[in-house]
Amino acid sequence: xxxxxxxxxxxxxxxxxxxIHPLNLDNIKGSSINLSASNKxxxxxxKQSAVIGNVIEIPPNDTxxxxxxxxxxxxRRLGGxxxxxxxxxxxxxxxxxxxxxxxxxxxxxxxxxxPSEKTIEIRVxxxxxxxxxxxxxxxxxxxxxxxxxxxxxIARGFNLSHEEDLFLQEQWHRTEQGISGRMxxxxxxxxxxxxxxxxxxxxxxxxxxPLVSSIIGGLITTVIGGIxxxxxxxx
Numbered sequence: 347x348x349x350x351x352x353x354x355x356x357x358x359x360x361x362x363x364x365x366i367h368p369l370n371l372d373n374i375k376g377s378s379i380n381l382s383a384s385n386k387x388x389x390x391x392x393k394q395s396a397v398i399g400n401v402i403e404i405p406p407n408d409t410x411x412x413x414x415x416x417x418x419x420x421x422r423r424l425g426g427x428x429x430x431x432x433x434x435x436x437x438x439x440x441x442x443x444x445x446x447x448x449x450x451x452x453x454x455x456x457x458x459x460x461p462s463e464k465t466i467e468i469r470v471x472x473x474x475x476x477x478x479x480x481x482x483x484x485x486x487x488x489x490x491x492x493x494x495x496x497x498x499x500i501a502r503g504f505n506l507s508h509e510e511d512l513f514l515q516e517q518w519h520r521t522e523q524g525i526s527g528r529m530x531x532x533x534x535x536x537x538x539x540x541x542x543x544x545x546x547x548x549x550x551x552x553x554x555x556p557l558v559s560s561i562i563g564g565l566i567t568t569v570i571g572g573i574x575x576x577x578x579x580x581x
Contacts, residue, residue, distance in 0.1 A: 349424075349479040350377050358535070359542050363421035364479070365526040367519075369534045370416075373473060380431070380473035381454065386513070387412040388504035390457075395507070402468045404439070404460040411457050411504070412474065417496070417519035419451040419526065422485040428456060429476045438462035442475055448486035452496030453519050495520035 349357070351374050357364040366379070373380040387396045390409040396402050404410045420426065426446030430439065440459040456475050460466050468474050498514040506514070518524035529535050 347481045348377055349481065351375060354379060354479065355538060355542075357424075358529075359539060362526075363424055365419040365522065365529050366416050367525050367529040367532065368416060369529050369532055369538075371534055371538060375476070378429070378476040378478045381414040381416050381456075381475050381477055382471050383468050383474045384413045384415045384453070385470045386501075386510055388501075393504045395505070397470065400470045402470065404458060404466045404468065406460060406463050406465060409457055409459045411455055411500070412468070413496075413501075414454040414456065414475070415471070417451075417453045417525045418446070418477070419522045420446065420448065420479065422448045422487070423482050424448060424479055425482055425486070426477050426479045428454070429478060431474060431476060434458075434466075434468065434474055437466050438464065439466055446477060446479070447493065448482060448488075450493075450495075451520060451522050451525060455497045455500055 354364065354374055358366070358369075370382075373382070383402055385397050385400075385402075387402045387410050388394060389396045389405065390411065391405070396404065396410045396412075402410060402412060425448045428442055428444045428446065430442040435441065438460065440461050442456060442458060444456065446454070454475075454477075458468070458474070496514060496519055501514055502511075518528055
C-alpha cells in the first residue's frame, strides 16, 4: 500500500519507521517525499565534479550521479521507488528509475541522464526526485547489509575531493541512530511533533465540553438500554 502524506507524518512521529534529515515538511507531498540535490555530484564520462558554484551541470549525452541532501532510514517493513520530477523531465532529462531497499540508511545517490543536445542545470538545493514509499505485507529479511549505507563504494569510483571523501566517512548519515537523532533535534521535527500534540489536545478539549459529554453520555445510555431490552425480550 502506498503511503500518503498523513501516513508519512505518522510514521515519522508515532510508528517511527521512517527518519529523514534534514527534514523539510514542505517536501512531503500527497503520496511522496521530494528530495533535493546536494553539492556532491559527478559526471560519469570523466569522473569529475559536475558542480559549478551553486549549480549542477549535466552535459549533453552524459549522466551525472547526484547525492541527495536528505539522509533517509526506513524500517524493514517499508520499501520505496524513486521517480523524476516533471519539471526536470520536461527540460529533457531522462526518466529516473531505482529503488529504496527495506532497512536502508543513508543519503541517496541518484543517476540523472541527459539524452538531449544541450546542457541542463539543476540548482543545489532544488528538489529533483520524488520518493514514493510502500508498506510491505511482511518485514523483509533481505537487503539489510547487501548495500553499504550511503553507497561510498560507488562514489569512490569518482574523483572525490578530500572534503567529499571525509563526508562519506561520517557516520551520522549511515545509521538509523544517527539519522533519527539529528532529525529529532531539528526545529522542523519539533514543529511536526507540536502539530500532533495540538491535535490530541484539541480532541481532548472537544470531548471535555459539557454539551459534547452529555450527548455522548446519552448515546451510551441509549445503546446500553437497547441491549438490555433486547436480552429481556429474548428471555
